[in-house]
Amino acid sequence: MVFVMIKKDKNISIAIDGPVGSGKSTISQKCAARLGFIYVDTGALYRALGVYCKGFEGNSTRLEERIRSSNISLKFADGVQRVFAGGVDYTDKIRTPEASMLASAISARAEVRAFLLELQRSFARENSVVMDGRDIGTVVLPNADIKIFLTAAPRERAKRRYDELIAKGADVEFEKVLADLVKRDYDDSHREHAPLRQADDAIVADTTGNTFEESVEAVMRIINERYAH
Numbered sequence: 001m002v003f004v005m006i007k008k009d010k011n012i013s014i015a016i017d018g019p020v021g022s023g024k025s026t027i028s029q030k031c032a033a034r035l036g037f038i039y040v041d042t043g044a045l046y047r048a049l050g051v052y053c054k055g056f057e058g059n060s061t062r063l064e065e066r067i068r069s070s071n072i073s074l075k076f077a078d079g080v081q082r083v084f085a086g087g088v089d090y091t092d093k094i095r096t097p098e099a100s101m102l103a104s105a106i107s108a109r110a111e112v113r114a115f116l117l118e119l120q121r122s123f124a125r126e127n128s129v130v131m132d133g134r135d136i137g138t139v140v141l142p143n144a145d146i147k148i149f150l151t152a153a154p155r156e157r158a159k160r161r162y163d164e165l166i167a168k169g170a171d172v173e174f175e176k177v178l179a180d181l182v183k184r185d186y187d188d189s190h191r192e193h194a195p196l197r198q199a200d201d202a203i204v205a206d207t208t209g210n211t212f213e214e215s216v217e218a219v220m221r222i223i224n225e226r227y228a229h
């Protein structure tokens with residue numbers, strides 16, 4: 001498939017939101033590479049803060065102090081994002097089931113979301129980005145050039161997550177992965193602040209039954225169609 005080159009005299013932002021296991025990060029990363037854009041994985045910010053703030057969640061003042069002391073930042077090298085908190089590279093410490101639950105819990109806190117908002121916006125101001133998360137099209141980049149809501153059936157999303165964890169050598173059970181995923185879906189979409197929600201102007205891409213490549217093609221098609229008009 002041949003894709004039109006996106007040529008604009010301003011930075012372009014593509015917001016990709018969706019639930020856990022919808023393929024957001026791998027698909028966004030691949031599309032960003034094809035477009036020559038920076039891929040911003042906002043979930044990594046919540047994951048790193050979740051791990052960094054473990055034990056501080058009980059007290060709002062202490063949590064805020066801890067967040068402010070984190071100096072959380074993202075660095076990009078050769079299309080790969082690394083996340084730093086408290087001067088430590090957290091990139092390889094945030095993909096565990098525990099980090100997922102800590103991230104989900106901390107992401108419900110208004111002070112955390114407010115703290116990360118401007119940081120996320122600054123990436124889109126300064127670069128053409130494919131940014132993925134839960135609230136990118138609704139809150140972080142409400143004026144994004146293209147908004148895509150990626151989804152897939154829960155069992156299929158759980159199977160993908162399970163396969164990833166097994167490939168990393170984790171000792172997990174499918175039913176537990178599915179139950180965690182359903183709980184995270186519920187928590188992420190029912191929290192008070194910036195819940196997971198499809199933006200009114202987002203285009204839905206359901207990846208159920210797709211191979212990874214088919215999903216990438218589907219998303220690239222949406223991007224190209226949007227730009228053909």
Ligand code: DC
Pocket residue numbers: 020042043044046047100103104105107108132133134135136184188
């Ligand atoms: O996409 P992920 O699984 O790495 O995200 C980790 C957690 O962070 C997830 O439970 C939801 C939360 N999150 C969020 O609330 N807003 C975002 N923009 C990105 C992630």
